[in-house]
Amino acid sequence: MIATEYRRVAVGALLLMLGVVSGGCDTTGPESRSSLVVEAFVQAGPALPEVRVSQTAGPEVTRESALRGLADAVVTVSVGGLVHAYHHVGGGKYASLAPPATPLGPGDPFRVDVERDGIRATGSGLVPPSISLVRVTPVPAPSAVEAVLVDTLGVSIDSLDVGLGARLGFIIPVEVELTWDSLEPAYWVATSLDPEATFSSSVLDFFLLPSEVLPEAGRDRAAWKGVYAVPVADSASSLPPHDLTVSIARGDSVFAAWMNTRTSGLASSGAGNVRGAAGFIGGVAIDTLQLRIGN
Numbered sequence: 001m002i003a004t005e006y007r008r009v010a011v012g013a014l015l016l017m018l019g020v021v022s023g024g025c026d027t028t029g030p031e032s033r034s035s036l037v038v039e040a041f042v043q044a045g046p047a048l049p050e051v052r053v054s055q056t057a058g059p060e061v062t063r064e065s066a067l068r069g070l071a072d073a074v075v076t077v078s079v080g081g082l083v084h085a086y087h088h089v090g091g092g093k094y095a096s097l098a099p100p101a102t103p104l105g106p107g108d109p110f111r112v113d114v115e116r117d118g119i120r121a122t123g124s125g126l127v128p129p130s131i132s133l134v135r136v137t138p139v140p141a142p143s144a145v146e147a148v149l150v151d152t153l154g155v156s157i158d159s160l161d162v163g164l165g166a167r168l169g170f171i172i173p174v175e176v177e178l179t180w181d182s183l184e185p186a187y188w189v190a191t192s193l194d195p196e197a198t199f200s201s202s203v204l205d206f207f208l209l210p211s212e213v214l215p216e217a218g219r220d221r222a223a224w225k226g227v228y229a230v231p232v233a234d235s236a237s238s239l240p241p242h243d244l245t246v247s248i249a250r251g252d253s254v255f256a257a258w259m260n261t262r263t264s265g266l267a268s269s270g271a272g273n274v275r276g277a278a279g280f281i282g283g284v285a286i287d288t289l290q291l292r293i294g295n
Helices: 013-018 253-264
Strands: 001-005 036-042 051-056 066-072 076-081 082-092 094-096 108-118 119-126 133-140 145-150 165-179 190-193 201-205 211-215 223-232 244-250 276-285 285-294
Touching: 036 108, 036 119, 051 076, 051 108, 076 253, 094 108, 133 285, 165 190, 165 244, 190 223, 211 223, 211 253, 244 253, 253 276
Parallel strands: 036 276, 119 276
Antiparallel strands: 001 285, 036 051, 051 066, 051 094, 076 082, 076 108, 082 094, 108 119, 133 165, 145 165, 145 201, 165 223, 190 211, 190 244, 244 285
16 A cells, blocks of 8 residues: 655654744834744754744734744854854744754753843753654555545534535545654654645544644553545545655653644643743654555
8 A cells, every 4th residue: 555655854844833834024023022932843963953933913822823933033042051143044034053063962951042122032951862653554444434524724513504615525534553663751742644735625523533642651562543534536436546744753741732732723822831932942853754655
């Protein structure tokens, strides 16, 4: 069922999924203190993390908030006692002027400091142990089943009777088991099954589980099973060939809480762990695979 499998070199797309996606424009005007958003996901490796500094268009930080990148912040990242100056590279994104003297490794402490218009925001943490997917096993259902398809994202169950695009259709569920290299009981993992974007309809089905945030403690093996679905034309349809992106990210309990707010839509102005602003600054380990599913 798997024609090809390869590990992506870049993890930028996954990092965008982890955080709030910043808008492309840059702003410098004064705004309210509560609307500042800072995000940095620190990974082991030879490069220092990118830092995003943004501002919400409204008074609250929610999943639907429009964010505008800020170009006039002062950003520094400290690793191993060395302070690295950052510069703005566009769209509210800041990058290091120089690489660290030695690569970041698991257990390394770090600190991110941001100052903008008299507001100081800071966050710190440790780089978590690396994580690696060692096996991905997809098992498609033998035949299509009927389900509710929703063409408008974000429609709630109570909204299905008000003409917002809900319709009956057919899907083929695909169960996927992920196995990673080892368990780290002090950490959490966030899993994700993301089929190619050409399947435009969302599926409302309580039995689907395309993503989950779960503790590694208490598990008997480093494995997780999820389910996604592919819409098809009718009950006789076979599974169409498609690409599936499989991702796993490891972080601490604060990372887990942040991920839950991103997926549930419950984020508020107090979401995250940044002192002096909203957002998240923390360590993360990521692995991503892309697979071709089908004949």
